[in-house]
Amino acid sequence: EPEVTQTPSHQVTQMGQEVILHCVPISNHLYFYWYRQILGQKVEFLVSFYNNEISEKSEIFDDQFSVERPDGSNFTLKIRSTKLEDSAMYFCASSEAGGYNSPLHFGNGTRLTVT
C-alpha cells in the first residue's frame, strides 16, 4: 500500500537555525498538509497546500514557516529561525483529489528537537 514518507525521523537543531522537513506524499494525491503534535497530545493544523499554493494556514504558521513543492514529488516544511517552542512531532499528510470526504494519509513524522 502506498505510504507518505517523511525524513528525517529525528532532527536536532539549535535555536535560531533553519530546518527543512521533507515529505514525499502518495503519488496520486493532490492535497497536502502539515500538522504538528506536541508531547504526544493534540494534533494541530499548520497548513494545507493544493495546486501549488497554500489553501489555508493556521495562526501557528507565521512568517517563520514556509512550504514548497519543489519538484512534483517532495513537499517540504521550512522553519527559518527555530524557537524552543517549535519542538514537536511534525506530520505530513496527503489526501486524494475531490477530497472533502477523503481521509488523510499520514507519514510517521519527524521529531524536531530545538535546543
Place this chain on the structure above:
Amino acid sequence: AQSVAQPEDQVNVAEGNPLTVKCTYSVSGNPYLFWYVQYPNRGLQFLLKYITGDNLVKGSYGFEAEFNKSQTSFHLKKPSALVSDSALYFCAVRMHGSGTYKYIFGTGTRLKVLA
C-alpha cells in the same frame, strides 16, 4: 467556530469487554467525521468515516462509530476489546462546502485495554 471534543483523556477497559470512546462536535452545516488511531512513534491511521447515509459506520479492525445528529456525537465503539487496541484515538471533523480543506482534531483519548 468549528470544534471537536473528546471529553475523556483516558479510557480503561478489560480485554473482551465492549469499548466506547466519545466524541462530540460543533460545526455549522453538514460535517464529515473521522476517527484516527495513533500507535507509539507512528503517524495517525485512518479508521473510519461518516459522510452520509447510515448512522452506524463500520471501519478497520472491528471498530464502528455511531453518528447522532441530535446529540452532535460520533462515538467510537468495538464490541470486544483487544490488548492490541491500546493506542491514542483521535476524532476529527472536516468541513463540507466551506472552502476549507483542513481537518480539526480532538485532543485525543488514550485507550488502555487490560489483559
